[in-house]
Amino acid sequence: MNQKPTFDDIFKQNERRIHYQIHKMNIRDPHQEFFQEGLVALWNAYETYQPDKGSMATYFNYMIRNRLIDRMRRDNRRDEIKKLAAHEQQTQYTDGNYHRGTEGARPITANSPLPLDDSNLWKNLQSQLTDKQWKWVNYAIIQEMPYKKIAELEHTTVDAVKNWGRQVKKKLNNPYFHEMLSLDEINMSSSVH
Incomplete structure (x- = not known):
């Protein structure tokens, strides 16, 4: 009887795999946010892995890498929205038709x-x-x-x-x-x- 390994065992065996993917993609991760994403991806891969579909290691790499890419895209999109919002606010504030003061804007x-x-x-x-x-x-x-x-x-x-x-x-x-x-x-x- 082939018993499924526990997630703790899988984590101990594959923790370096998460770090490897982060390093390979040149991701700076000072707050371990990407590592956490990789850990969630590892958990999801552990839960959904089907041995008859292919190698476990390949599946783990695929899931971790794609989860990290998704996170980078979300972060980039959020940063872009912040930049656009800041630019729009700056544009409205520096629109040349108004004096700006503590009491608000008034026409020149x-x-x-x-x-x-x-x-x-x-x-x-x-x-x-x-x-x-x-x-x-x-x-x-x-x-x-x-x-x-x-x-x-x-x-x-x-x-x-x-x-x-x-x-x-x-x-x-x-x-x-x-x-x-x-x-x-x-x-x-x-x-x-």
Whole structure:
């Protein structure tokens, strides 16, 4: 009569097999999490092994290796989700249309407001900007849309939209550009009233 060995016996004989698979796959395991996965795989293999299907050692290697691969995939997927969530949170926090403070986000208000109803100003400005820069002005300034929404509408990334905004801001900070658009006169006349 061929009696099935106990799991303790199987563990003593195959503990090095788990370490070997971890080492072979170049897994750093300082907290023994992968070893625990390998141990669970060994237990499952012990419970489901059928002698007529093949060698026990081959089956154990197969089960341990695949369990470790599954664990690595789960960990990688979780890390990727964390990175995406952190990036999304950072993007929302650094969206250039809001001041951030302890009381929350509030829209940025201009120190010297541009007359939003001056169609000549907007046409003049539009003529001096690229299509993408004008889209940023239209969406972010005039329509007060968040960068994420602009990126969705334009089928691009939030970083691309931010870059459009940086380009516009660089132009608007140039004194020559102010003179060309007559912004100084508009700001002077609006501050007199």
